[in-house]
Amino acid sequence: MSEQEENDIDLIEKYHGGKLSAEERRLLEARIKSDPVFGAMVTDYTDIIEGVKHERREKFKSTVKTWEAEILREQQPSVFRTYWKLAAVFLVLALAALYIFIPGRKETPQELYADYFVPYEDVITTRDESNPLLTESVHLYDEKKYNLAVESFSKYLTSHPDDHDARFYYGLSLLESGRPQESMESFDIVIKGNSLLAEQAEWYRALASLKLGDLSVTKSLLHEIDREGHDYRAKAAELLGKL
Amino acid sequence: MNKDVELEELDRVKSGDEGVLKQLYKKYRPSFMQWAHWKYTGIDVADIYQQAFTIFYFNVKDGKFSGMSSVRTYLFAIGKNLLNKLAEGTRKIESLDDVGDVALSSDIFEGYEATHRQQVVSLILEQVGEPCKTILTRYYFDNYSMESIADSMGYKTAMVAKKKKCECLSKIRAVLRAKDVQMKGNA
Numbered sequence: 344m345s346e347q348e349e350n351d352i353d354l355i356e357k358y359h360g361g362k363l364s365a366e367e368r369r370l371l372e373a374r375i376k377s378d379p380v381f382g383a384m385v386t387d388y389t390d391i392i393e394g395v396k397h398e399r400r401e402k403f404k405s406t407v408k409t410w411e412a413e414i415l416r417e418q419q420p421s422v423f424r425t426y427w428k429l430a431a432v433f434l435v436l437a438l439a440a441l442y443i444f445i446p447g448r449k450e451t452p453q454e455l456y457a458d459y460f461v462p463y464e465d466v467i468t469t470r471d472e473s474n475p476l477l478t479e480s481v482h483l484y485d486e487k488k489y490n491l492a493v494e495s496f497s498k499y500l501t502s503h504p505d506d507h508d509a510r511f512y513y514g515l516s517l518l519e520s521g522r523p524q525e526s527m528e529s530f531d532i533v534i535k536g537n538s539l540l541a542e543q544a545e546w547y548r549a550l551a552s553l554k555l556g557d558l559s560v561t562k563s564l565l566h567e568i569d570r571e572g573h574d575y576r577a578k579a580a581e582l583l584g585k586l
Numbered sequence: 587m588n589k590d591v592e593l594e595e596l597d598r599v600k601s602g603d604e605g606v607l608k609q610l611y612k613k614y615r616p617s618f619m620q621w622a623h624w625k626y627t628g629i630d631v632a633d634i635y636q637q638a639f640t641i642f643y644f645n646v647k648d649g650k651f652s653g654m655s656s657v658r659t660y661l662f663a664i665g666k667n668l669l670n671k672l673a674e675g676t677r678k679i680e681s682l683d684d685v686g687d688v689a690l691s692s693d694i695f696e697g698y699e700a701t702h703r704q705q706v707v708s709l710i711l712e713q714v715g716e717p718c719k720t721i722l723t724r725y726y727f728d729n730y731s732m733e734s735i736a737d738s739m740g741y742k743t744a745m746v747a748k749k750k751k752c753e754c755l756s757k758i759r760a761v762l763r764a765k766d767v768q769m770k771g772n773a
Contacts, residue, residue: 349752392726394707399727401708405637406604408610578640582669 351381417500450585451563456554457580462487463515463543465509474499477509484512492516498521507538515547523551542568549582562586591693596653601648602728611639614661626669634672647727667679703762710761718754725751 344377357363358371375382450458464544465485480495496513503509530548534541548566565586568579598606615635622631642661645651651660660685719741724730724738732744732751741747 344749344752344756348756349749352752352755382611387762388755390703391707391722391755391758391762392703393701395722395726397704398708398711399723400640400644404636404640407611407640410608411632411636414612414615421653 351384352388355385356392358383358385359389359392360394390463395457411540452553452556452558455582455585456550459553459578460518460550462519463512463540463547463570464541467512474503477503477506480509481512489516490521493520493522505536507536508535508540510536511538511544511547514544514551518547518551518554523554527555543575546578549579555583558586592657593653596646596651596657596662599643600729604649607643610657614639614658617658618662618665622665626673629669629672634665634668638662641668647729651750673709703766705739706765707758707762709755709767710758710765714757718757721747721751721756722754 354363354371358368361372371385375385409427421549431543462484465481472527476495479493483489484490493513493516496516499509500513500520510529511533514526515535517526517529527548530544530551534542534548538544543555545564545568549561549568552564553560562583565579565583568575568584569583570576573579594607595610598609617639618635619631622629622634638661640685641664642651642657647665657662720739721735723731726733730738730747735751736742736744736747739747741750
């Protein structure tokens with residue numbers, strides 16, 4: 344190999360490694376353009392340098408895979424335990440399914456609640472975007488982050504106790520965060536406040552009572568709904584038939 | 587972790603110390619898996635961790651990471667970017683602001699995808715065998731100096747080792763060009 348070629352390799356290595364000054368780099372790039380033989384040399388040696396690195400990278404990837412396999416082997420006993428746990432869960436679910444689908448069996452209040460409860464859609468977001476706390480509360484409700492929504496609505500209602508629409512969503516958030524008793528109290532206020540969402544509040548109050556498992560109160564609340572012109576009359580009648 | 591200890595570890599990573607690399611891999615894996623599982627479902631996070639760790643290693647070798655942030659933060663930031671990239675086309679994900687912010691250059695993932703020609707080179711490297719494979723790997727991947735290559739491989743001087751390296755490059759280039767011609771003929 345000629346001395347010139349060795350020097351060119353040195354130059355290409357520096358170019359590839361970003362070790363040339365701006366001026367050296369400019370000169371080299373000009374030479375690549377004007378001298379195709381040198382240009383081909385740059386391409387070839389750059390590919391060779393990267394190819395050498397590629398070979399080692401692939402080797403390292405394989406090494407990492409062996410570490411991963413080793414970790415999984417070490418964890419295997421616990422994996423087996425997990426399989427047993429999964430098998431046990433499967434068995435319980437299978438038995439539960441068998442129980443649920445026994446013909447003629449009455450659904451439990453909680454099952455009925457799950458069948459009938461549908462989160463009420465957000466109809467107030469666009470109403471008042473000037474209040475960031477209300478917007479944030481409804482956003483949390485929309486995102487199904489009910490616990491956070493409860494906290495946020497609660498703060499908002501402290502300064503806006505007469506906003507019955509917001510209180511309705513507060514009630515829904517309470518209901519979905521496992522506080523049906525408190526949600527009923529909230530719905531009571533909405534109903535008495537003659538809000539536009541009063542009929543909805545009546546329906547969800549009945550569902551809250553159902554969630555609590557208090558069948559006599561639930562029936563009585565559903566009978567109240569079962570009246571001419573009520574939005575939830577049909578649903579109330581249907582649910583009454585199942586209790 | 588003590589910054590000095592971490593920098594010492596990084597030096598050993600840079601020199602390719604497999605013991606330290608394995609130790610780090612095992613050290614950060616549980617917390618990464620826990621974090622990623624919590625944030626993402628339906629993604630093979632173990633595979634992502636392997637990729638992230640591999641990139642971490644290459645970046646350390648290439649001098650792209652010198653320990654300005656902690657290893658954990660840097661590694662998790664790489665993983666976060668890989669996960670985001672993967673999740674981009676599939677679903678909307680939550681914000682991951684809980685991972686410490688690390689200024690990752692846009693080329694963090696670039697440069698590690700080999701072209702077909704570079705893959706051919708790695709095959710040729712196997713064909714030409716020793717001592718070319720060791721000389722070139724130590725020089726280009728492990729960043730050894732020619733002096734240390736000469737010492738470790740029994741060459742009289744760095745100059746002799748460098749001459750041998752150039753001969754190896756020239757040999758590989760000749761095979762590569764021949765394969766180019768062969769490929770064009772087949773096309």
